Structure formats: C-alpha cells, structure tokens
Amino acid sequence: HHENEIAQSCAACKQSNVSYWIHNGFVTVDSEKMSKSLGNFFTIREVMDLYHPLALRLFLMGTHYRSPINYSDVLLESASERIFYIYQTLHDCENVLSQHDKGLQESIPPETLNVINKFHNDFSTSMSDDLHTPVVLAALSDPLKTINDLLHTRKGKKQAMRIESVAALEKIIRNVLSVLGLMPTSYSEALQQLREMALKRAKLTEDKILQKIEERSEARKNKDYEKSDAIRKDLAVVGIALMDSPDGTSWRPAIPLPLQEQQVAAT
Incomplete structure (x- = not known):
C-alpha cells in the first residue's frame, strides 16, 4: 500500500x-x-x-x-x-x-x-x-x-x-x-x-458591513442601544465581529455566534 x-x-x-x-x-x-x-x-x-x-x-x-x-x-x-x-x-x-x-x-x-x-x-x-x-x-x-x-x-x-x-x-x-x-x-x-x-462565508460584502457599522454608529448617537446591539449580534451570527476603539469601529473575522454557542455546550 x-x-x-x-x-x-x-x-x-x-x-x-x-x-x-x-x-x-x-x-x-x-x-x-x-x-x-x-x-x-x-x-x-x-x-x-x-x-x-x-x-x-x-x-x-x-x-x-x-x-x-x-x-x-x-x-x-x-x-x-x-x-x-x-x-x-x-x-x-x-x-x-x-x-x-x-x-x-x-x-x-x-x-x-x-x-x-x-x-x-x-x-x-x-x-x-x-x-x-x-x-x-x-x-x-x-x-x-x-x-x-x-x-x-x-x-x-x-x-x-x-x-x-x-x-x-x-x-x-x-x-x-x-x-x-x-x-x-x-x-x-x-x-x-x-x-x-x-x-x-458570511455571504456579505465589505460595503454592506461598513453600511451596518454606520447604521450602528447613528443608533448609538441617538442612544438607540437596542438597535446598536441588534446590528452587532446580526453580524456576529455570520462570523463578523465589530471592535470599537477611540479611532472608530472596525471589523474582523470571528467564529459565528451559533458555533460559539455549540462550543460552549460541548465543554
């Protein structure tokens, strides 16, 4: 063999x-x-x-x-x-x-x-x-x-x-x-x-993510934290993590939220 x-x-x-x-x-x-x-x-x-x-x-x-x-x-x-x-x-x-x-x-x-x-x-x-x-x-x-x-x-x-x-x-x-x-x-x-x-994998474009970041920024300015959190979670579900800093918000790849929950359940 x-x-x-x-x-x-x-x-x-x-x-x-x-x-x-x-x-x-x-x-x-x-x-x-x-x-x-x-x-x-x-x-x-x-x-x-x-x-x-x-x-x-x-x-x-x-x-x-x-x-x-x-x-x-x-x-x-x-x-x-x-x-x-x-x-x-x-x-x-x-x-x-x-x-x-x-x-x-x-x-x-x-x-x-x-x-x-x-x-x-x-x-x-x-x-x-x-x-x-x-x-x-x-x-x-x-x-x-x-x-x-x-x-x-x-x-x-x-x-x-x-x-x-x-x-x-x-x-x-x-x-x-x-x-x-x-x-x-x-x-x-x-x-x-x-x-x-x-x-x-997320079936998204970067322009779409940047649009979501802008929508979230506006929601935070208006103190609409429920909408802000919902946007962050929707992106997290498909494996996109948002990171806030003094210079603004950026994004990075992450483990999709359902798979993170699967990991936790398995431990």
Missing part, C-alpha cells in the same frame, strides 16, 4: 524532495471515519474555497499527526480566527518596528527573556517528541499575549526597552512559524485574504 503511494508520487512528479513518509491518523466527521462510502467526505479544494490554506494547515496541526482528527466547521472557524489573531499581532509588530531605529541596543527585560526562553524550550521539546505540534501551537499564546501587552497596555515602560522586547518576540515567533510552514508572504496580504474568505 505505502510502496504504491510512493510509486504514484514518483510517477506524478519528475523529482521528489521527500525523504520521510509518515502515516497520519484517520479524518473523522462527527466521530465517524470520513469515507466515500458514507458520503461524509470533503475535498481539500472544497475546504480551501471557504477557508485560507494556512488556516487549514493550522487546523491540521492542532491534532498530533498520528491521532484521529475530527473535522468540523467550528474547529475550522476557530483555526481561521486564531491565525487571523496571530497575523494581526505580527502585523502590528511590523508597523511599530518600522517606525523605530533598528540599531537600538537597549537590554531586554528579564520577564520578556523568560517568555522567549520558555517558548523556545517548549518548541524544541515538543518537536523532538514526535513532532507534537499541538503543544507548540498552544505555547504561542504567551509570546503573542506579551506582544499585545507591550504594544497596547504598558505605556509606562521605557519606549526603547519595549521596542527591543517586541522585536525579540516577533523574531522567535516568526522563526517558529517558518518551521511549521505557517509564515505568509506578507501579513497584510494574508489578513486581507482571511477577511475576503470570511465575507464569502
């Missing part, structure tokens, strides 16, 4: 850079094995018509390669939301770092070094443990949270020290994403593609 797979690949490609072949766990749908006979299968092409390839890759890496992986819309939506958050955080880093002298030599605070060292150790240990990618993905949370804290909430810290910390954190996250094959050509391009796919 496996020799035939290798033979097919060699016949299909003029040359192969594959040195190792590994067998993955079965894909299940609602805990049943995905198969043509059961009619519960999807092609990669069908999935990538609605979800970004890197979101699909993140979803697959969320389960150890030798374990069964349960396909579900909620897990794909969760992966899509997660990778948007990762790229948005790194895009914010990129914007901040581009405004500062790259020659800064300020020392990195011990607490930031601790986060970096722990993440590096978690990555090395997990990848050495039979490519345990789910642990690596979980370990991304601390450095990403630290970056957002440095960029948005720690205004009292010395500016140069904050910038050095952000640069060091961005570098190690970028290196790990490169190893995992999760680095996009550009953060801004990937974010735009993720937005476009979210619009497609």
Whole structure:
C-alpha cells in the first residue's frame, strides 16, 4: 500500500524532495471515519474555497499527526480566527518596528527573556517528541499575549526597552512559524485574504458591513442601544465581529455566534 503511494508520487512528479513518509491518523466527521462510502467526505479544494490554506494547515496541526482528527466547521472557524489573531499581532509588530531605529541596543527585560526562553524550550521539546505540534501551537499564546501587552497596555515602560522586547518576540515567533510552514508572504496580504474568505462565508460584502457599522454608529448617537446591539449580534451570527476603539469601529473575522454557542455546550 505505502510502496504504491510512493510509486504514484514518483510517477506524478519528475523529482521528489521527500525523504520521510509518515502515516497520519484517520479524518473523522462527527466521530465517524470520513469515507466515500458514507458520503461524509470533503475535498481539500472544497475546504480551501471557504477557508485560507494556512488556516487549514493550522487546523491540521492542532491534532498530533498520528491521532484521529475530527473535522468540523467550528474547529475550522476557530483555526481561521486564531491565525487571523496571530497575523494581526505580527502585523502590528511590523508597523511599530518600522517606525523605530533598528540599531537600538537597549537590554531586554528579564520577564520578556523568560517568555522567549520558555517558548523556545517548549518548541524544541515538543518537536523532538514526535513532532507534537499541538503543544507548540498552544505555547504561542504567551509570546503573542506579551506582544499585545507591550504594544497596547504598558505605556509606562521605557519606549526603547519595549521596542527591543517586541522585536525579540516577533523574531522567535516568526522563526517558529517558518518551521511549521505557517509564515505568509506578507501579513497584510494574508489578513486581507482571511477577511475576503470570511465575507464569502458570511455571504456579505465589505460595503454592506461598513453600511451596518454606520447604521450602528447613528443608533448609538441617538442612544438607540437596542438597535446598536441588534446590528452587532446580526453580524456576529455570520462570523463578523465589530471592535470599537477611540479611532472608530472596525471589523474582523470571528467564529459565528451559533458555533460559539455549540462550543460552549460541548465543554
């Protein structure tokens, strides 16, 4: 069986850079094995018509390669939301770092070094443990949270020290994403593609969302909070989250509200 797979690949490609072949766990749908006979299968092409390839890759890496992986819309939506958050955080880093002298030599605070060292150790240990990618993905949370804290909430810290910390954190996250094959050509391009796919799943256009944002803004000015909340909820139902800030209201892809409720019910 496996020799035939290798033979097919060699016949299909003029040359192969594959040195190792590994067998993955079965894909299940609602805990049943995905198969043509059961009619519960999807092609990669069908999935990538609605979800970004890197979101699909993140979803697959969320389960150890030798374990069964349960396909579900909620897990794909969760992966899509997660990778948007990762790229948005790194895009914010990129914007901040581009405004500062790259020659800064300020020392990195011990607490930031601790986060970096722990993440590096978690990555090395997990990848050495039979490519345990789910642990690596979980370990991304601390450095990403630290970056957002440095960029948005720690205004009292010395500016140069904050910038050095952000640069060091961005570098190690970028290196790990490169190893995992999760680095996009550009953060801004990937974010735009993720937005476009979210619009497609929601069956909306960006102009329609901007119109809804304007309607909500008018409702808030008129203190019609019931209408304001209804607009926010209607968009949340189809996977569009509104974010209010001093600069105005923007939107981002999110897990559709019914799927969020399904997640909560399952826990």
